[in-house]
Structure formats: structure tokens, C-alpha cells
Amino acid sequence: MDGVAKDLTGRPVRWGVVATGGIAAKFTRDLAAEPDAEVVAVASRTEASAAAFAERHGVPAAYGDWAALAADPAVDAVYVATPHSAHHDAVRLFLEAGRPVLCEKPFTLDAAEAGSLVALARERGVFLMEAMWMYCNPAIRRMVELVRDGAIGEVRAVHADFGIDLPPDPSHRLLDPALGGGALLDLGVYPVSFAQLVLGEPEDVTAWARLRGGVDTHTGMLFGYPSGAMAALTCSLVADTARTAVVTGSTGRVEFHRGFFHPRGFTLHREGRAPEEFSEAGPADTLAYEAAEVARCLRAGERESPLVPLDGSLAVMRTLDAVRERIGLRYPGE
Template sequence: MPDRSIRWGILATGPMAAAFTEDLLTIPGADVVAVGSRSQQAARNFADRFAIPRAYGSWQQLANDPEVDVVYVATPHAHHLAATTACLEGGRAVLCEKPFALSRAEARSMLAAAERHSLFLMEGMWTYLNPLVRRAQDMIGNGLIGDVTSVHADFSSRVPAIAGSRLRDPAAGGGALLDLGTYPVSFAHLFLGPPDHVSAWAHLNDAGVDESTGMVLGYGNGSVAVLSCSLAFSSTTRAVVHGTEGRIEFPADFYNPRGLVLHRDGREPQVVEAEPQVGNGYGHQAREVMRCLHEKRTESALVPLKGSLDVMGTLDRVRELVGVRYPGE
């Protein structure tokens, strides 16, 4: 890596921003130099907590800081478009948390801003950069389970309804689909690509957002993905990738797995355990961003922008089918 550090700005001060910042502070060559929030006091408190030199009381001030190379956008997803666009227009590269936006149209607008300014942009889909998930990709690429025929994945986590929570607020892009369902959908896209057909069912709450959603993605070659998510109950968050000659199982937490099991027809199962996780697990994506910036790339080949657009397109289609609409749509 070149000698110069990559100077990070953090936009937002919630739990995700804190977890990511904790990991950044352990990475050689990562320098957290500024934080921005809509509240000066919140920015100041966050800066004091992590010994960050500069605290800004607006997103725009952070976006305009010439000594910031890249901004990590950690706002709720209803604000991803505005926050990411402000940073790109200010000349900063961006790593934007998942889901990339509320819709494919918003995501496309973000890409257009990055293209106008020839700046790096990446969705913070940490699953794609997880070493075990990449190991599974290599196994499949080497033909260990034959051709992929189906993906099954579920991410459900019981979250009690709390007045004012963004998770069930339409104005905040609430519902299980965008908060949790983006993981199984992205997982299916990783191994099967964008679908040719989408079917979906959801249970909506009184506010009109989904408490639970089930999806079936169909492919012209006969492959299928069966996916689900819920805020109403918890699950093992397991996933399985089936092939013509075997399968790969992620027994739990497929979005950040600690182990996988390779089943090959006629052979004993092979258990592959993850290396001990460093920090909160966000370092892999931070390093990928830094690698791309040092190589003067505007996009990561491991988390491609077309892939993020395709996932948003599938999420749009699911919302259309189940009747979830956000204000202004």
C-alpha cells in the first residue's frame, strides 16, 4: 500500500457509525479525521469518544472538508440519497451503508453523481467481502458443487414495536424488507444474479410496511431462490446454496458467517471455520475501499455498482408486489 493514509469522514453518529469507526481505528493506513451530524453536539460527543479531530454540525460541512478522502454514510437508509449526493458533490468518495437507497431510481441518481465527478462509490454490503462467503464463491467457481440450482436464505429478527422507531415508519423506509431482506436478496444475487421472475407475499402492519416477507426468485435456466425476512420473529439466519453435485450450508448468520459446511455427493461433509473475527467485522470492506482508492478506481469489482442497482431493482419489484409504498412514490 502507498505510504499516505486514507482519510475517513464519518457521516452520522449512531450505532453503525460507532461500530465501523471502532474497526477503522484498528486498520493501518486508515485515519479518521472528521465526523458530521445534523447536530453539532452529537458530532462533538462522537468526536470526543473516538478522538476525531474535527466535528461538524451539518452533513455539508463534512462533505466540503478537503482533507477527507472518503465518507462512510451511516444514516438510516431513507437519507442515503441526500447524504451520499452531498458528499459526492462536495468531492468526497463514498462508502454507503446497505441498503444502498430506498429504490433503484435513488440508487441510479447516486451513481450518476459519482460518474459526474469521477469518484469512488460502493455499497456497504459487508457480506460480499466476508472471507467465508468469498471462499464459498471460490468453491462454486471451482465446480465443487456443480452448477448452482437454488439458494435458500432467511434473515428474521424479532424487534418489538416501539413508538417512533424508524423500523416501522414508512417515512424512514421502514419494514423488514429493506432492513433485513436486503441480505437474503443480495445473497441470492451473489450466486444466481438478477432474477427473471419475482413472486412475493408480505404481512403489512397498520402503517403499511412489511412485518414479514417471503420471496421466490425464478431464473430462466430453472434455478430458484427462496428467501424470507421478518421483524416479528427470530430465526437461525441460515442459508444454503444448492448445486447439481452438492451444497454449501451456512448454519447461522450467513450475512457474517463463522463457519460453513461443504457437502459433495458421495463424500464426507467438510466443515470450514472462519478465522477469529477482528473487531466488529467491518474491516474487510474498509480495506477494499482503501485498496480501490489507492489504485484510483471508482468502483469495486467485488461489490460492483451494477450489482447494487440490480438488488435495488429486485427490492423495488417485491415492494410493488406486496404493496409497500413510501411517501412521495
């Protein structure tokens, strides 16, 4: 198998889902409303967990190990929704089996792991994409077009934040360093990816964080770029922030309100003009857009997505590595 579906004409893309947590459930629910996609199998580390998930969501096949799903001929593509710490091993298994993979963000724990997966996918000619749903959102795509067309002039600053007030439950995965917990990889990846979408990979990275129990709970980042632009970004597990984003240029700015990572629209401010409201049709809070991009790529015979390019995912991981170095955050085994 070369990793690209041979013939998807006249039928939906059939997905296998790896893991049974909240994001796997959301992906399955969101795809249930889409005529071009269906979840046909789920895999977990235990048969009981997979079977319970399959019963709740009406999934035909359930497997107690990942290899069994990799061998299922009914599966066209695999969605990896495990905790961050398991991404590398899961994705590698499916790539080696020739299965197209959509892997939840962050891609892996670090850039070295991400690089090894990208190298394997390219060597085997197998499709691979990070599940950065924000990049596939229609409003985000429209903003990128406007900025690239010069709607706000030269980009000079990006501000973005994503913070939640997490209950102090020591058993929560976000507080477990063994699972790659902390604010940065789970929440901070969004502001970082948003800034990169507009400004690219930063030249200079400064960061500060409050560390507790082996994870970062409150992190601030300041990035500098060769153009002279900057990005000021924050993420938190101890503060319910506004979760907004602003791109400021020499002649205007674009403002995203709460939930900038899955927006329905935005406001464009330009010098000498009244504010312009942009709104996209269709749902905003759905993972179906990323699944649709995978389907489009598979039908076109593309091994990488131009919307969520692998080189971009690697650049984000390098930036996250740089932030972790600045704040002194190390995961077990590093």
C-alpha cells in the same frame, strides 16, 4: 478533485463518518483496530450530536452539517451511515464535492434514486460503493470461488433468512415508513444480495408480506431464474429466525450457519465425500473488510469495486422494487 485519493502511500485512509447511530459507531470502533484506516471526522445534522459522538470515539473533528465535512481536506473517503431515506441526498452531496463514498445498504429507497447516484459518480469519475459488508467477507468470497469452480455442480436453489423479534416500539426507525422502515430494506437486502451473488438478478419475482403501520414486518420471497434455479428468502421483524443460508447444486451444497451475512466459515457437502469445514482466519463480525476494499480501490485508482459492483447494487435495488410492488409497500411521497 477527481474523487480518487492522489497519494495514500505510507499512511492510513482517513475517513469521515456521516451520522451518529449504531452502525456509524460500529464502523468507527471496527476501524480503530485497523492500522490502514482512521476516522478523523464525523458529521451530523446537529453539532451536539456530532460532538458527543466525537468525544465518545476519540474522533478529532465534529461538524453540525454534512457540507462542512465535505469541505474538510483531511478526509480521504466518506462513510454514509444515515437512515435509508437520507442516503440519496447525502451521497449526492459528497459526490458533487468529489469525495469517494461508501454508502450503507440498502443503497437508496429505490432503483431510480440509486441509478441517479451511480450516473453521477460515473459522470464525475468519483469512487462509489455500497457498504454490503457480506460481499467483502473472506468466507463469502471463498464460497463464491468454490461455487464458480463447480464444487457443487450447477446451482439449483438458494435458501436464506434474516429475521429478528423487534420489541413493539413505535418510535423505532425500523417501524417508521418515513425512514424507509420495515423488514425488507434493512434485513431482506441480505438474503436478496446473497441470492444475487450466486444466481444473479431474477427473471421472476413473487412475494407476500404482512404490512403494519406502513411497513412490512414479515416478508417471504420466491425468485425464479432462466436456468431453472430458484431462491426462497424470508425476512422478519416479528420472528427471530435461524439467519442461515444454503446454496444447493446438482452435486452438493454449501451451508452457512447462524449469521450467514458475516460468517467465519461454512460447511461444504459433496456427493461421496465427508462434509468439509471451511474457516477463515481473522474476525467475522467487522466492517473493516469493506473499508479495506475501499482503500484498495482508491490506491489502485479504481472508481468502482469489483467485489461490490455498482451494477450489482442497482440490480438488487430493482429486485427490492419488484418485491415492494408485489406486496403493495409504498413509502411517503411515492
